[in-house]
Amino acid sequence: MPKLAYLGPEGTFTEEALRILAPEAERLPSPNVSAALDAARRGEADGAVVPLENSLEGAITTTLDELAWGEPLLITAELLLPVEFSLLARQDAVISRIKRVFTHPAAITQCRNFIARELPDAVVVAAPSTAAAAQEVALPGSPYDAAIAARIAGEHYGLVELAAKIGDRADTVTRFVRVSRPGSMPEPTGSDRTSLVAFLTDDHPGALLEMLTEFSVRGVNLTRIESRPTGDGIGRYFFHFDFEGHVADARVGEALSGLHRICEDVRFLGSYPRADGFFPQIKRGMADADFTEAEDWLTRIRTGRA
Numbered sequence: 046m047p048k049l050a051y052l053g054p055e056g057t058f059t060e061e062a063l064r065i066l067a068p069e070a071e072r073l074p075s076p077n078v079s080a081a082l083d084a085a086r087r088g089e090a091d092g093a094v095v096p097l098e099n100s101l102e103g104a105i106t107t108t109l110d111e112l113a114w115g116e117p118l119l120i121t122a123e124l125l126l127p128v129e130f131s132l133l134a135r136q137d138a139v140i141s142r143i144k145r146v147f148t149h150p151a152a153i154t155q156c157r158n159f160i161a162r163e164l165p166d167a168v169v170v171a172a173p174s175t176a177a178a179a180q181e182v183a184l185p186g187s188p189y190d191a192a193i194a195a196r197i198a199g200e201h202y203g204l205v206e207l208a209a210k211i212g213d214r215a216d217t218v219t220r221f222v223r224v225s226r227p228g229s230m231p232e233p234t235g236s237d238r239t240s241l242v243a244f245l246t247d248d249h250p251g252a253l254l255e256m257l258t259e260f261s262v263r264g265v266n267l268t269r270i271e272s273r274p275t276g277d278g279i280g281r282y283f284f285h286f287d288f289e290g291h292v293a294d295a296r297v298g299e300a301l302s303g304l305h306r307i308c309e310d311v312r313f314l315g316s317y318p319r320a321d322g323f324f325p326q327i328k329r330g331m332a333d334a335d336f337t338e339a340e341d342w343l344t345r346i347r348t349g350r351a
């Protein structure tokens with residue numbers, strides 16, 4: 046039975062994602078995303094499940110940076126989880142008397158309208174996770190009056206639900222990934238995604254365009270691009286890419302080789318089945334057979350057999 050670290054404690058959305066991605070796994074709650082990934086790196090767990098992006102808020106930057114800089118980890122699976130938030134408090138609480146709210150920063154962003162409308166005078170404080178907030182609010186002497194978390198966290202920590210579905214949008218989803226130490230990779234399915242980070246050699250006009258061209262000329266469709274600061278000064282960025290296809294696909298392999306040639310460094314973050322099951326249309330001339338045929342043609346020319 047694999048052991049997977051996750052952003053805990055019990056009752057986080059990440060735990061819900063883990064239960065769906067790996068129902069058989071033993072669960073190791075961690076206090077934050079970095080700790081969950083470190084548990085996987087150190088071998089205390091066989092892998093980890095962490096949030097990567099949200100349909101309303103965008104990238105979970107801690108996860109992006111951890112995957113870019115720390116000891117390499119590979120994404121082996123992804124999951125899209127609808128997220129619904131509740132306002133949770135101790136027994137007998139009333140909304141009008143809530144002055145201090147505790148929750149994860151991602152939840153603050155996703156419930157901005159509710160907070161402005163229903164809790165205009167409340168101070169909202171960032172918690173390590175939504176479930177950590179619920180756990181804290183349940184303590185008798187807690188300085189917080191309410192938590193914003195999943196309903197299940199309220200049930201788990203004995204809180205009452207003062208308001209349900211308080212997110213700004215009903216259709217918000219968070220994308221979670223399962224990661225493990227480099228080793229075996231999921232086989233291509235035809236409905237795959239690949240992730241990587243690329244570091245520029247130097248800053249020059251068209252540097253990003255040159256990287257994008259490596260994808261574009263091979264018909265590789267990007268599904269996410271993100272720039273993140275390198276930390277070396279204002280204006281210094283590296284890039285995260287998610288795109289359709291598997292590293293075993295010729296067009297993806299060629300795009301990766303191209304990036305490797307023009308970038309200072311490229312870190313491969315894994316090829317894995319897409320959660321939405323979408324099978325992309327492969328552009329004319331970009332299927333594996335087209336690459337093989339072109340390679341054979343070139344060999345015939347080079348060996349004087351054309």
Ligand SMILES: O=C(O)C(=O)C[C@]1(C(=O)O)C=C[C@@H](O)C=C1
Pocket residue numbers: 052056057058059060096099105128149151152173174175176219
């Ligand atoms: O705090 C949690 O419950 C989490 O699993 C983290 C997290 C996130 O980082 O985005 C996950 C889903 C929601 O978008 C809000 C918080």
